[in-house]
Amino acid sequence: PPSSSVLAMLSLDFLDDVRRMNKRQLYYQVLNFGMIVSSALMIWKGLMVVTGSESPIVVVLSGSMEPAFHRGDLLFLTNRIEDPIRVGEIVVFRIEGREIPIVHRVLKIHEKQNGDIKFLTKGDNNAVDDRGLYKRGQHWLEKKDVVGRARGFVPYIGIVTILMNDYPKFKYAVLFLLGLFVLVHRE
Amino acid sequence: LRKNVEDFTGPRERSDLGFVTFDITADILNGEKGWRIIFDWNVKQLFLYLSAEYSTKNNALNQVVLWDKIMLRGDNPRLFLKDMKSKYFFFDDGNGLKGNRNVTLTLSWNVVPNAGILPLVTGSGHVSVPFPDTYETTKSY
Numbered sequence: 001p002p003s004s005s006v007l008a009m010l011s012l013d014f015l016d017d018v019r020r021m022n023k024r025q026l027y028y029q030v031l032n033f034g035m036i037v038s039s040a041l042m043i044w045k046g047l048m049v050v051t052g053s054e055s056p057i058v059v060v061l062s063g064s065m066e067p068a069f070h071r072g073d074l075l076f077l078t079n080r081i082e083d084p085i086r087v088g089e090i091v092v093f094r095i096e097g098r099e100i101p102i103v104h105r106v107l108k109i110h111e112k113q114n115g116d117i118k119f120l121t122k123g124d125n126n127a128v129d130d131r132g133l134y135k136r137g138q139h140w141l142e143k144k145d146v147v148g149r150a151r152g153f154v155p156y157i158g159i160v161t162i163l164m165n166d167y168p169k170f171k172y173a174v175l176f177l178l179g180l181f182v183l184v185h186r187e
Numbered sequence: 188l189r190k191n192v193e194d195f196t197g198p199r200e201r202s203d204l205g206f207v208t209f210d211i212t213a214d215i216l217n218g219e220k221g222w223r224i225i226f227d228w229n230v231k232q233l234f235l236y237l238s239a240e241y242s243t244k245n246n247a248l249n250q251v252v253l254w255d256k257i258m259l260r261g262d263n264p265r266l267f268l269k270d271m272k273s274k275y276f277f278f279d280d281g282n283g284l285k286g287n288r289n290v291t292l293t294l295s296w297n298v299v300p301n302a303g304i305l306p307l308v309t310g311s312g313h314v315s316v317p318f319p320d321t322y323e324t325t326k327s328y
Contacts, residue, residue, distance in 0.1 A: 087252050
């Protein structure tokens, strides 16, 4: 149990433990760690398949959708082709050539008979629509720009990712503690 | 849900620009018989929007949001808006508004919970707005 690991760390007994761990136990711990990482990756890939989105969970990075979403909120996306894009939906999209995903609402759509659609977006908290954000000469977004549509959300949880991005030292500290915990964990 | 509208189009370069004024009378809490309380403990706000939907020669389906409003939990759930002008320019992608008899206005809303699913709900009742066959150059908006 975690509490005994923490106590063990505090009394520096864990140093003796590590020395006492023979090679076999060390390999076992490393394999355990590898299994945890693989399982996590499989779950993530599974989510990608089920939702149809390349990034089924995103963190809100700006305040342009307040008061609905704030920086650090976590959004759950789907991007199924059977769900057509309609006004009022909250879409997460990327502008060609830029990495950062933007979370805004669909303001206008023009869809052709064959399903080709072009649409315009706007953040709830912005005074104007997003045309100024698009690439130069680009007036509309298309299906290919969409990462997904927001179907659900949880507040605050994503703050950890933002902190890890803004303060790399924090990221290294978290990773270090995680690695330490896995190695010392006795179960 | 009742809306009364007056509308006309003006020529703007290559695309039709529509002007719509409207009244909205809506009671979000008691819209339909047996409608459960929409502002329950998990609802943070409603994002309301009035959208126009129509078909043109250029595009099989067009939807344009004319007006929106954020209704927080605790705000008055009844809307009595008169002579509202659209918040956003009602540009068509082409000249599909002139003479278009079948432009439908609907009031919808996005329920934003404190945590959980984000559903889009369409209100009952919609209004059809026919646009005239000629452009209007003298009216001011």
